[in-house]
Amino acid sequence: MKKVLGFVLALPLSVLAAEPVATATAAAAPAVSSGVAGQLTQLVFGLLLVLGLIFLLAWLLRRVQQAGPAGKGQVIELIGSRALGPRDRLMLVQVGNEQILLGLSPGTITALHVLKEPVQVPSATEKATPEFAQRLLEMLGKDQKDKK
Secondary structure, three states: OHHHHHHHHHHHHHHHHHHHHHHHHHHHHHHHHHHHHHHHHHHHHHHHHHHHHHHHHHHHHHHHHHHOOOOOOOOEEEEEEEEOOOOOEEEEEEEOOEEEEEEEEOOEEEEEEEEOOOOOOOOHHHHHHHHHHHHHHHHHHHHHHHHO
16 A cells, blocks of 8 residues: 555656656757758758759750751761671661671671662651551551451
């Protein structure tokens, strides 16, 4: 009984002793949260600044690359390419009036053949669009027939 009575009497003292600590913690909490909020705001603005700088530099790089010759005045032109494997390919390159067949593999480029007569290649941009559009319409037409 004395133990229970001592516990009950000691309880209000511990509550009273803990009260100033709780008020001190509550008073310090707004200062800590405003410091964290300030740091978070600074972090977000810094991140936005870095991202903006990256986009600005990318835009400037594109502008500088477009200012140079865009396909005109180039001496070497790629006529065609064919993959032979995951890392090997054949390329047909035109330099002036000569066409050269090149073999490319990791770390090496080998001239396989210099063509005596240039290969006439139809313009890819004129032919690709109608053929692609026609095939797309065929595919869509087949899909619509299958659904009905």
